[in-house]
Amino acid sequence: MKLVRSNVDPVREKFAAARKELSAALIEREDEVDLVLTALVANEHVxxxxxxxxxxxxxLDSVLSWTGGTKFSILLTKFTSVEEVMGPVSLSALKADKYLRVTTGKLPEADYAYCDEVFKASSAILNTLLRVLNERTYDVGDGVARKVPLKLCLAASNEWASPDTGKELAALSDRFLLRKSVSPIRSQAGRQKLLWTRDHAPKLSTTVSPAEVEEARRAALSLPWSSEAKEAMETVLKELAKEGVQPGDRRQFKTVGVVQAFAYLCGADEVLPEHLEVAQHCLWDSPDGDQPQKAAQVIARVANPVGMRVTQLLLEVEQVLVAADVRNLSDAAKAAAKLAEIDRQMSSLKGNGRVEKARLYLKEQLKKLKLASIEAV
Ligand SMILES: Nc1ncnc2c1ncn2[C@@H]1O[C@H](COP(=O)(O)OP(=O)(O)OP(=O)(O)O)[C@@H](O)[C@H]1O
Ligand SMILES: [Mg+2]
Structure with missing residues (x-):
């Protein structure tokens, strides 16, 4: 099968291990783990x-603890000063009538950055951030734009920025090529794991150096696109345009690299249509008007990625479980039949470890449902 690795690549093995270990510890965060690791390989902000x-x-902390290199983390508030992000003004330079910043330990010297509550930042910080994130340059004060080593900025927020919340925030939001809503835990089993496991911190067996990340980036960029995947990508863009979703040219161009990075993470030798799954987090402009959902639907329809189908089927499982009244025998039987039908659909999906995991979960739920309805009788 095409997805099998042809030869062992130690850096890829590390990515595979981290992917597995992060997903095992974090409940229902497989997509987010994939997103952040893909961003790391692609050197794109998330x-x-x-x-x-x-x-x-x-x-985000766990991923940063996995990477070596220089890191910078900050929780932004409207009171955070530019000094806290970019470094204080040099006093000795001031004495010589020069205005320079000392950037040691601050964002301009970081390989990896984590900005929590990123949209809370003041206007002054937003403007500097925009430049650092997009052009990856910074001027310490002498008028010279220096390249910053920043490879990846991870950011988190409790709400989306939309055009209504101001142009600056929308512009900053656009600097993040990969963007995703994170939902609370949905499944019963997930909730039980959350409640009854006291330590959710992932145990990572490896670390990855900036040089290794660079190796991964190059390897990903060299993965060829299959003609089917190319065609699917073009069809996705056309279909999205019909639905009124038109991500900008920069976004479209950069998405190609992101999909290659995801194919690399999946251990593939070439980009296949199913790797377009990750593009659902890139190919929309604004969170308004259901754009992210439209992107996901179009990609699922055109490229039929297994992971997206599994997520959708698992959602259906939860809906069946929530609606089922186990005390009512015919209700329970109907729910069991629906679950069996979902399992049948899952069994036809291939080429993704998530299918097996989802089917195991489904089987467990079916067993519980039957037990509960027997007990109720
Ligand atoms: N999906 C999950 N898997 C494992 N643990 C979780 C999960 N969701 C929440 N937790 C637990 O809740 C704690 C709080 O989560 P965390 O601080 O990462 O939330 P957050 O999304 O960053 O919140 P905030 O927006 O307030 O910063 C975690 O340290 C962990 O113990
Ligand atoms: Mg947080």
Missing amino acids: LLVGPPGCGKSLL
Whole structure:
């Protein structure tokens, strides 16, 4: 099969291990883990938006603890000063009538950055951030634009910025090529794991150096696109345009690299249509007007990625479970039949470890449902 790796690549093995270990510890965060690791390989910034306490910091901190290199983390508030992000003004330079910043330990010297509550930042910070994120340059004060080493900025927020919240925020939001809403835990089993496991911090067996991340980036960029995947990408863009979703040219162009990075993460030798799954987090402009949902639907329809189908089927499982009244025998039987039908659909999906995991979960739920209805009788 095409997805099998042809030869062993130690850096890829590390990514695979981290992917597995992060997903094992974080509940229902497989997509987010994939998103952040893909962003790391692609060297593109990522933004997670979700309610308080849904594991955003836990994931982003864990990924940063996995990477070597220089890191910079900050929780932004409207009172955070530019000095705290970019470094204080040099006093000795001031004495010589020069205005320079000392950037040691601050964002301009970081390989990896984590900005929590990114949209809370003041206007002055937003403007500097825009430049650092987009052009990856910074002027310490002498008028010279220096390249910053920044490879990846991870950001989190409790809400989306939309055109209504101001142009600056919308512009900053656009700097994050990968953006995703994070939902609270949905499944029963997930909730039980959340409640009854006392430590959710992932145990990572490896670390990855900036040089290795660079190796991964190059390897990903060299993965060829299959003609089917190319065609699917073009069809997705056309279909999205019909639905009124028209991501900008920069976004479209950069998405190609992101999909290659995801194919690399999946251990593939070439980009296949199913790797377009990750593009659902890139190919929309504004969170308004259901754009992210439209992107997901169109990609699922055109490229039929297994992961997206599994997520959708699992949602259906939860809906069946919530609606079922186990004390009513015919109700329970109907629910069991629906679950069996969902399992049948899952069994036809291939080429993704998530299918097996989802089917196991489904089987467990079916067993519980039957037991509960027997007990009720
Ligand atoms: N999906 C999850 N998997 C494992 N643990 C979780 C999950 N969601 C929440 N937790 C637990 O809740 C704690 C709080 O999560 P975390 O601080 O990462 O939330 P957050 O999304 O960053 O919230 P905030 O928006 O308030 O910063 C975690 O340290 C973890 O113990
Ligand atoms: Mg947090």
